[in-house]
Amino acid sequence: MSQTTSRRLEPLDTLRGLIMVLMALDHASFFLARVHPFEFWSGPLPDYGSSASWFFTRWVTHFCAPGFFFLMGSGMALFSASRLEAGWSHQRISRHFLLRGLLLIPVFYLLEAPVWMAAMGGPRGGKMSFIVLTVLITLGLSMILAAPLLRLSTRSWLAMAFIAIMAPDFLIPTLMKHGGHVGLIMRIFVVPGETFPISTMYPILPWFGICALGIGFGQLVERSRDLALRAMLPMGLAYLLAFAGVRIGGGFGNLREAAGAGWIPFLTVVKYPPSLAFSLLTLGGNLTLLSLFHRAGPWLDAFKRLLSVFGQAPLFFYLAHLYVFLILRFALFPRDAAPQWALYPAWLAGVALLYPACKWYRSFKSAKPDGSLWRMF
Numbered sequence: 001m002s003q004t005t006s007r008r009l010e011p012l013d014t015l016r017g018l019i020m021v022l023m024a025l026d027h028a029s030f031f032l033a034r035v036h037p038f039e040f041w042s043g044p045l046p047d048y049g050s051s052a053s054w055f056f057t058r059w060v061t062h063f064c065a066p067g068f069f070f071l072m073g074s075g076m077a078l079f080s081a082s083r084l085e086a087g088w089s090h091q092r093i094s095r096h097f098l099l100r101g102l103l104l105i106p107v108f109y110l111l112e113a114p115v116w117m118a119a120m121g122g123p124r125g126g127k128m129s130f131i132v133l134t135v136l137i138t139l140g141l142s143m144i145l146a147a148p149l150l151r152l153s154t155r156s157w158l159a160m161a162f163i164a165i166m167a168p169d170f171l172i173p174t175l176m177k178h179g180g181h182v183g184l185i186m187r188i189f190v191v192p193g194e195t196f197p198i199s200t201m202y203p204i205l206p207w208f209g210i211c212a213l214g215i216g217f218g219q220l221v222e223r224s225r226d227l228a229l230r231a232m233l234p235m236g237l238a239y240l241l242a243f244a245g246v247r248i249g250g251g252f253g254n255l256r257e258a259a260g261a262g263w264i265p266f267l268t269v270v271k272y273p274p275s276l277a278f279s280l281l282t283l284g285g286n287l288t289l290l291s292l293f294h295r296a297g298p299w300l301d302a303f304k305r306l307l308s309v310f311g312q313a314p315l316f317f318y319l320a321h322l323y324v325f326l327i328l329r330f331a332l333f334p335r336d337a338a339p340q341w342a343l344y345p346a347w348l349a350g351v352a353l354l355y356p357a358c359k360w361y362r363s364f365k366s367a368k369p370d371g372s373l374w375r376m377f
Helices: 010-033 052-085 090-120 135-149 154-177 184-189 204-223 225-249 263-267 276-295 298-311 314-332 340-366
Strands: 131-133 193-195 198-200
Touching: 010 052, 010 276, 010 298, 010 314, 010 340, 052 090, 052 135, 052 204, 052 263, 052 276, 052 340, 090 135, 090 314, 131 135, 135 204, 154 204, 154 276, 184 193, 184 198, 184 204, 204 225, 204 276, 225 276, 298 314, 298 340, 314 340
Parallel strands: 131 198
Antiparallel strands: 193 198
């Protein structure tokens, strides 16, 4: 089978590579330093005190999950356009994404979940939910939901994105006013937490909304690549200004108000589920970076090429980095947590170890025909 013309965009691969590297810092902190705060809607926000270093270690990684979902949506739109030009039918494209989304579910249970279990020392007693909505599962489910809808207009995708991203900020306060009982449907789609047999960290609706925003952006790129990428800078800055307004307002869009005065509480926002403040902050940052990578001159080429290696093998990097940091944990810090000064060199060492592996896998995958199962990964 002949290869199709690539629709890859260097700025998207660069941004994806950057957020992969930042994600690795978050997980290195979990595996090695045993530090991983959770910004949960129903509990107190993390208190970093005056420790700006631990705050930034966590905060910079907030841009990762929204970036994953947004870039997945963009990639779906670009992939669809390129395959239509190559003669694929809409039905074949939908089947491709349905299968690709479904594959992420066994990948999580067979390859990712065992690493987390090993790091946590196995189940911690009580009934353990066997249906879990983690980032990989919700990415797959979002792809499955989007697959049959790719022919919708850009306006439709942007409208869906707006409604879905705003949903937690409307539904969760309403739920609390009426007793706070969370049924299975609300648990799956809106409210993180556990209702046996389901445990949810990434409820489908708001994260699908970020994917939908990415699909709308990808369709705009198809019409005018340079204009769409340049427009992301003023749009990203507008999102950041809107974040400041929502956070200063302190009411709707926060899910939890700042836990004290100062800039650290101001920037510590609810991620589970993504509050409007969280979404505006992280999407604003991602869109701004995306446009800056597009506008950057040749002086940044080496940096962009390096990050693109990770960005063009994202699932491989995602799975491999978990094993790398699990091994480093048992090899270097089997009993005691790594001190903060040791965390950052260990993180960079893990990323460096993965660079040649990702470069090899990128070449391996690109050599496969369009119908190859390897292309799904």
